[in-house]
Amino acid sequence: EVQVVESGGGLVQPGRSLRLSCTASGFTFGDYAMSWFRQAPGKGLEWVGFIRRKVYGGTTEYAASVKGRFTISRDDSKSIAYLQMNSLKTEDTAVYYCTRVHSSSPESWGQGTLVTVSS
Amino acid sequence: DIQMTQSPSSLSASVGDRVTITCRASQSISSSLNWYQQKPGKAPQLLIYAASSLQSGVPSRFSGSGSGTDFTLTISSLQPEDFATYYCQQSYSTPWTFGPGTKVDIK
Numbered sequence: 001e002v003q004v005v006e007s008g009g010g011l012v013q014p015g016r017s018l019r020l021s022c023t024a025s026g027f028t029f030g031d032y033a034m035s036w037f038r039q040a041p042g043k044g045l046e047w048v049g050f051i052r053r054k055v056y057g058g059t060t061e062y063a064a065s066v067k068g069r070f071t072i073s074r075d076d077s078k079s080i081a082y083l084q085m086n087s088l089k090t091e092d093t094a095v096y097y098c099t100r101v102h103s104s105s106p107e108s109w110g111q112g113t114l115v116t117v118s119s
Numbered sequence: 120d121i122q123m124t125q126s127p128s129s130l131s132a133s134v135g136d137r138v139t140i141t142c143r144a145s146q147s148i149s150s151s152l153n154w155y156q157q158k159p160g161k162a163p164q165l166l167i168y169a170a171s172s173l174q175s176g177v178p179s180r181f182s183g184s185g186s187g188t189d190f191t192l193t194i195s196s197l198q199p200e201d202f203a204t205y206y207c208q209q210s211y212s213t214p215w216t217f218g219p220g221t222k223v224d225i226k
Contacts, residue, residue: 035215044206044218044219044220045155045157047208047213047214047216061213061214063214102168103168103169104151104210105169105210106153106165106208107168107174109162109165110162111161111162
């Protein structure tokens with residue numbers, strides 16, 4: 001069974017950093033791009049960014065709202081994708097979701113992890 | 120950035136009704152359009168990818184159509200478990216963008 005599980009969320013002060021992990025199972029992790037999304041409380045869905053497969057250079061793309069502050073990386077040997085979040089702002093408060101990407105379609109969403117940025 | 124709009128923003132329907140939700144892109148996105156269902160407190164679930172392809176495990180009462188700028192999600196016979204919020208999302212170009220959602224509730 002294909003599964004992705006996010007972890008690492010919590011309460012953090014503005015300006016601080018947090019790293020989220022996305023642990024995958026049930027598929028060959030290195031064969032897929034991985035993407036992060038978020039959803040602020042009571043709001044709609046927002047794309048955060050994605051990381052391509054190593055065969056495509058493992059390059060990344062980001063939303064303008066997080067570019068320069070957030071970094072996505074991957075460890076194919078551990079089947080984990082990471083979201084490093086620096087210089088956090090209160091508006092980054094959201095549930096963060098990780099997904100497997102197949103043919104540009106985000107499928108197999110995790111249950112999400114809540115990040116609360118507050119003093 | 121490509122802007123996505125949805126209509127209606129909400130609708131009330133009865134079990135057994137045929138429901139249609141429309142999504143429009145601000146420029147042509149070919150068939151790079153996905154549909155999701157989200158229930159309260161749960162992660163989104165991919166229903167339709169590439170505008171009209173049914174994701175594995177999704178009931179056949181869900182269907183998608185369209186290309187270019189105009190797309191439609193149809194639920195042929197609404198079931199109790201279908202009451203949820205539905206989002207469209209374009210993956211034609213980054214930044215990937217979502218519609219604001221359509222909430223389907225019980226009449």
